[in-house]
Amino acid sequence: MGTMTTTESQSSVFAQLDQVSRRYRIPGSLFRRGGERWRTVLHDISMPIDAGATIALVGSSGAGKTTVARCLLALDPVDEGSVSCQGRPVLPGSVRQLRWFRQLVQYVPQDPASSLDPRRPVRQLVAEPLRRLGVDGNHAELVADALEQVGLDPALAARRPGEISGGQAQRVAIARAIVTRPRLLIADEPVSGLDLPLRRQILEVLARLHAEQGTALLLVSHDLAAVVHLCQRVIVLDQGRIAEAGPTTQLFSQPEHPATRRLLAAVPRLPVPA
Numbered sequence: 001m002g003t004m005t006t007t008e009s010q011s012s013v014f015a016q017l018d019q020v021s022r023r024y025r026i027p028g029s030l031f032r033r034g035g036e037r038w039r040t041v042l043h044d045i046s047m048p049i050d051a052g053a054t055i056a057l058v059g060s061s062g063a064g065k066t067t068v069a070r071c072l073l074a075l076d077p078v079d080e081g082s083v084s085c086q087g088r089p090v091l092p093g094s095v096r097q098l099r100w101f102r103q104l105v106q107y108v109p110q111d112p113a114s115s116l117d118p119r120r121p122v123r124q125l126v127a128e129p130l131r132r133l134g135v136d137g138n139h140a141e142l143v144a145d146a147l148e149q150v151g152l153d154p155a156l157a158a159r160r161p162g163e164i165s166g167g168q169a170q171r172v173a174i175a176r177a178i179v180t181r182p183r184l185l186i187a188d189e190p191v192s193g194l195d196l197p198l199r200r201q202i203l204e205v206l207a208r209l210h211a212e213q214g215t216a217l218l219l220v221s222h223d224l225a226a227v228v229h230l231c232q233r234v235i236v237l238d239q240g241r242i243a244e245a246g247p248t249t250q251l252f253s254q255p256e257h258p259a260t261r262r263l264l265a266a267v268p269r270l271p272v273p274a
């Protein structure tokens with residue numbers, strides 16, 4: 001690595017967290033003698049994401065996965081370190097300041113179906129990022145294209161969230177996230193709470209997006225089978241630190257860190273080559 005020039009080492013990195021720490025003030029602690037108390041939930045996280053990569057972020061509940069995603073999305077500020085995309089710093093800011101970044105990096109939040117405004121038809125819900133970010137082009141065509149990519153019947157565009165199924169709503173949320181044609185999609189537990197056939201459908205949508213559009217994926221998931229199916233690399237978080245990271249097959253067949261072993265022990269029949 002030491003022999004790499006700066007240009008070479010940066011050429012394939014699309015976005016990254018560099019030595020990021022994040023902490024929260026412990027509620028009520030303002031009134032304690034001796035000042036405020038803080039709890040650090042991310043410690044020194046460095047995470048380069050190459051263009052077109054498929055990366056899973058795994059770890060037990062509370063390990064810090066969603067916080068990493070929110071820092072990377074500039075939804076949360078970082079207390080130390082930095083976030084960048086295409087070599088430009090990314091700081092929480094106004095829609096106008098972050099317009100370039102929001103077009104490139106999109107998010108499917110946890111439980112996306114509940115984040116859809118029930119009063120609006122699918123067509124408007126999917127078009128919303130185009131309007132908000134002031135994206136040029138024919139919005140109706142971009143919406144139709146996004147709906148097609150997630151395998152939704154164009155006839156659904158006129159319906160409201162209450163008139164579609166849970167799996168369809170999940171796909172609407174993904175369509176809304178990909179309508180700006182992002183280069184990185186961050187999906188937080190996109191298949192949790194879905195039954196097996198729906199899980200497969202959603203994973204296929206994400207796999208196709210990567211295969212056909214070259215979109216990089218960062219998947220936050222407890223579902224290690226989904227991780228094996230979709231992601232080339234895995235990052236294991238444990239108590240706010242990176243415990244272990246590497247290619248999925250290698251990491252899951254020869255886990256070194258106890259946190260990785262614990263995760264694997266909870267899934268007896270993971271389809272990983274020995």
Ligand SMILES: Nc1ncnc2c1ncn2[C@@H]1O[C@H](COP(=O)(O)OP(=O)(O)OP(=O)(O)O)[C@@H](O)[C@H]1O
Nearest residue numbers: 024025041059060061062063064065066067068237
């Ligand atoms: N707004 C907040 N204020 C204080 N503490 C927070 C806040 N958000 C998260 N935390 C704490 O940060 C830690 C990491 O939370 P985070 O949601 O990132 O974990 P996670 O790995 O995504 O968990 P899960 O798998 O349960 O979603 C947890 O201990 C959580 O309680």
